[in-house]
Amino acid sequence: MLKEGTEDLRKKTGKSGEIRAREYFSSIGYEIVETNFRSKSGEIDIIAAKDEILVIVEVKTLPNGNGELLLHELNSQKQKRILETAKYFLAKHRRYSNSFVRFDVVVIDMPGYPEVYHIENAFSEFS
Template sequence: MNKKQIGDYGEDKACKYLSEKGYDIIERNWRTRTGEIDIISYKDETLVFVEVKTLPNGTYDIIKKELNSQKLKRIIKTSKRFLLNHREYSNSYIRYDVVVIDMPGLEPVYHIKNAFTE
C-alpha cells in the first residue's frame, strides 16, 4: 500500500471505531488552504477534531515527531476556520483527539482523548 492508501485505511478504521463508540462523523478530510482535519465528529455536546496516525511500524518517538507543535497549530487554525463556517456548533465544547492505528505495543485503535489543546 502507498502512503495515501495507508492513510485512507487508518481513517476508515478510526471512523468505524468512533461510530461504534457513539460519535457522529460530521466530516472527513476537511481542508482549507492552511491545513486539513482528518475527522470531525460530535458526541455529547462536544465537537471533536481528530488527527489519525496509521503507524504499523511506529514508535512513540515517531508520534512525537509527527505531532510537532507546527502540526498542532495548523490543526487548531483549521478547526477555527471550520467553526467560523459552521456556526451551528458555536455552543459546543471543543476537543482535540488523536487516534493511532495499528502501532505495535498499542491497541489496534488507540484513542487519545484531549490529546492537545490550544
C-alpha cells in the first residue's frame, strides 16, 4: 500500500515529465495535437504531428529507474492499451487516417541516460 502523499508525488512527477516531453517535441518541430487522450482502453500521454507522421507518445519519468524498470513499465499489456487507444483516436479523428503512425517513448530523468531520452518506434502493433 502506498503511503499517503506518495500517489500525489508520483502524479506530480509524471505531469512534470509530460510537460518536458511536450516542450521537447515542440522544440524539434512537432505540433502537439492532444495530451492525455483517454478512451475506455487507456490513455495516451501525447499525440504529436509533423509532416505526414502522427506520433503516439508514452512518457515515463523515472528519476530512480533503470532499463529493467522501463521494460516492466512498458510491458505488452501497457502497449496493447496504448494501441487500442490510438485506434480509437484515429477512428474519431479521420483527418489523420493517411498519416504514418509511430509509437515513441520518451524517458525523463532516468539515471545514465540523457535528461530527455527519445526512443522512436519503441513498439508497434506487431511487436
